[in-house]
Amino acid sequence: MERGIADNASIAAKAQLEVARARLEVVVSKLQSTVENLAVELITSKEFLEAAHAAYLEVKDHRVGASMEREQDTINWKKELKEAEEDLERLNQKILSAKDHKAKLDTASSLLQVINNDLVAYME
Known part of the structure; x- marks a missing residue:
């Protein structure tokens, strides 16, 4: 009888x-499924992180390129402005020179007219 009780306890x-x-098998199976899902999510x-980083680097490169282009444009514009100012100064000098020549020509013409008038008066 004791053996029967022990057998029943052993069976239980x-x-x-x-x-x-x-x-345990169910829990292990669920854990494996969770690990697989987390691995896929990871x-x-x-x-996604690599794509975002690549996009960031591309934007950064574009920004640096745009900044360099803007800086080069500024340098070019300053150079062009300086050349234009030099051209303007040369033109102003030519205008002043032309005005000076015109004044001298007007003076010479007036003197020539006076001499011409004196010559006409002398010839009469």
Whole structure:
């Protein structure tokens, strides 16, 4: 009888052990599924992060390029402005020279007219 009780206890323990193993298998299966899902999510996040980083680097390169272009444009515009100012100064000098020549020509013409008038008066 004691042996029968021990056998029953052993059978009950085996049944509990089997239930525990079944539960463990379910938990392990769920954990494996969760790990796989997290691995996929991690890979997706990593790919997204790499794409975002690549986009950031591209924007940064574009910004640096635009800044360099703007700086070069500024240098070119300053150079063109300086050349235009020099051209303007040369033209102003030519205008002053032309005005000076015109004044001298007007003076010479007036003197010539006076001499011409004196010559006409002398010839009469």
